[in-house]
Amino acid sequence: MCGLLPPLFPRMNAMTTPTPIDIATFEALKQTTGADFAAELADTFLAEAPAMLAELGRARDAADAERFRRTAHSLKSNSMTFGALGLGTMAKSLELSGVSAVGRGDVPSLDELAAEYARVAAALKGLAHG
Amino acid sequence: MVESNRGAARVLVVDDNKVNRLLLSRSVELQGHHPATAENGRLALEMLRAEPFDLVLLDIEMPEMDGFAVLEALRADAQLRDLPVLVTSSLEGMDSAVRSITLGAVDYLNKPVNPVLLKARIAATIEKKRLRDELKAMVRRFATSQVVQDVQESGFALGGKSVVASVMFADIRGFTPLVESQSPEETIDLLNTWYTLMFDAIQGHDGVVNQMIGDGLMAIFGAPVPLDDHATCAVRAAIEMIDLVEMFNAERESAGKPPIRIGVGIASGTMVAGYTGTSKRATYTCVGDTVNLAARLESHTKEAGRAILIDAATREGIGNAFVLESLGGVQLKGKASAVEVYAVTL
Numbered sequence: 370m371c372g373l374l375p376p377l378f379p380r381m382n383a384m385t386t387p388t389p390i391d392i393a394t395f396e397a398l399k400q401t402t403g404a405d406f407a408a409e410l411a412d413t414f415l416a417e418a419p420a421m422l423a424e425l426g427r428a429r430d431a432a433d434a435e436r437f438r439r440t441a442h443s444l445k446s447n448s449m450t451f452g453a454l455g456l457g458t459m460a461k462s463l464e465l466s467g468v469s470a471v472g473r474g475d476v477p478s479l480d481e482l483a484a485e486y487a488r489v490a491a492a493l494k495g496l497a498h499g
Numbered sequence: 500m501v502e503s504n505r506g507a508a509r510v511l512v513v514d515d516n517k518v519n520r521l522l523l524s525r526s527v528e529l530q531g532h533h534p535a536t537a538e539n540g541r542l543a544l545e546m547l548r549a550e551p552f553d554l555v556l557l558d559i560e561m562p563e564m565d566g567f568a569v570l571e572a573l574r575a576d577a578q579l580r581d582l583p584v585l586v587t588s589s590l591e592g593m594d595s596a597v598r599s600i601t602l603g604a605v606d607y608l609n610k611p612v613n614p615v616l617l618k619a620r621i622a623a624t625i626e627k628k629r630l631r632d633e634l635k636a637m638v639r640r641f642a643t644s645q646v647v648q649d650v651q652e653s654g655f656a657l658g659g660k661s662v663v664a665s666v667m668f669a670d671i672r673g674f675t676p677l678v679e680s681q682s683p684e685e686t687i688d689l690l691n692t693w694y695t696l697m698f699d700a701i702q703g704h705d706g707v708v709n710q711m712i713g714d715g716l717m718a719i720f721g722a723p724v725p726l727d728d729h730a731t732c733a734v735r736a737a738i739e740m741i742d743l744v745e746m747f748n749a750e751r752e753s754a755g756k757p758p759i760r761i762g763v764g765i766a767s768g769t770m771v772a773g774y775t776g777t778s779k780r781a782t783y784t785c786v787g788d789t790v791n792l793a794a795r796l797e798s799h800t801k802e803a804g805r806a807i808l809i810d811a812a813t814r815e816g817i818g819n820a821f822v823l824e825s826l827g828g829v830q831l832k833g834k835a836s837a838v839e840v841y842a843v844t845l
Contacts, residue, residue, distance in 0.1 A: 397614075401526075401529075401614040402522070402525050402526070402529070402614075406525055409521075410518060410521055410522060410525075413517055413518055413521060414518050417517060417518065439560060439562075442560055442589065442590070443515070443516050443560075445589060446516060446518075446519060446589040446610050446611070447516065447518045447519075449589070449610070449611050450518060450519075450522060450610070450611045461591070464591070465591060
């Protein structure tokens with residue numbers, strides 16, 4: 370944990386809504402691709418995301434700015450697909466600002482990102498299979 | 500169009516992110532097309548070079564080889580440069596979009612891609628490719644693929660350049676009495692078969708048929724695309740032409756029709772090759788003494804009673820690859836002095 374955390378997630382509180390998934394976005398995904406497919410896609414995301422979070426941590430610890438940026442970029446892309454706007458915004462912030470921080474050898478905390486992901490995962494499971 | 504069902508296209512989805520690959524493939528599938536996937540640019544290029552596709556949906560941010568490198572590789576590849584690419588990316592900023600379009604992408608769609616926009620873009624891009632494929636197919640009926648490639652790579656401009664190549668003239672012996680003895684439909688049928696066989700033999704040895712005149716044709720070996728062994732290719736093609744005519748005659752004989760005979764003249768050397776005509780209608784051709792000599796040699800096959808005649812330069816070009824018979828110096832029409840002529844022994 371270091372003092373860089375607040376600037377990395379400047380709008381995090383504003384984006385962290387009571388429902389971590391934008392329902393309209395997820396409903397549109399279901400409608401466009403079919404409910405079964407949307408559920409499978411959500412399961413794929415939930416299966417891949419923990420590895421992405423772990424990869425972010427490893428890239429940060431290895432001060433590998435490029436790997437850090439690429440992983441944050443991928444997490445952002447997936448989050449936005451499911452309407453996980455808060456998680457997507459946090460990942461975008463890491464993609465844009467985290468690179469210079471990692472490059473400088475600073476170590477941004479990923480705790481809040483992990484916490485937001487936990488909220489997203491719970492909500493997404495409910496929406497996909499509920 | 501690479502189709503299995505009418506209107507269905509083959510689309511390659513290139514993305515390192517599994518969720519994106521699945522989602523884009525689903526969108527493609529729901530439009531009635533056939534998706535295939537690649538996890539990075541390197542794998543995508545391997546697939547594109549191995550099998551035909553109609554459209555690529557390309558991510559930019561990928562390990563091993565990113566989307567920009569794929570666009571550059573496609574642009575440098577004559578076989579793939581016309582393949583339409585839609586970039587789908589969530590990279591921030593305008594620079595990536597500008598760079599993608601500059602490198603030849605049809606469009607740049609931000610992820611998550613709006614499904615309605617994606618559907619419209621896929622449909623429009625595939626339709627545009629279908630129309631372009633149709634146009635290309637039509638152009639190839641009137642110009643050879645080598646000429647089409649030459650125009651695509653170098654641009655069209657009237658004018659010529661000096662090339663070293665071999666020229667072949669061929670025609671059907673005694674065609675006029677044959678025409679008079681059969682119906683017009685039979686004549687057209689005969690010509691179509693003859694041209695099909697001759698095109699196969701000539702193109703199979705890297706030659707280009709650039710003129711068809713009645714029952715005769717002119718072919719070039721070594722232009723517009725240079726060919727190191729142009730003389731050997733020309734003679735091999737001529738021998739195959741004779742063989743094919745023999746097979747064709749066997750069919751004609753069983754149908755109670757008279758056989759046909761052909762004569763082939765080949766000359767090699769320097770000639771002027773290029774586009775002649777007007778800016779609206781032009782043809783690719785070769786002119787010069789070498790071309791005239793090939794035409795005279797073809798004409799002389801009747802008097803010489805030989806199927807294939809070549810000049811001294813062609814003989815020099817083929818080395819000892821064929822059995823030849825020297826006919827000595829022959830005074831050909833239009834030539835100031837006698838020309839060394841050789842018959843290819845079949």
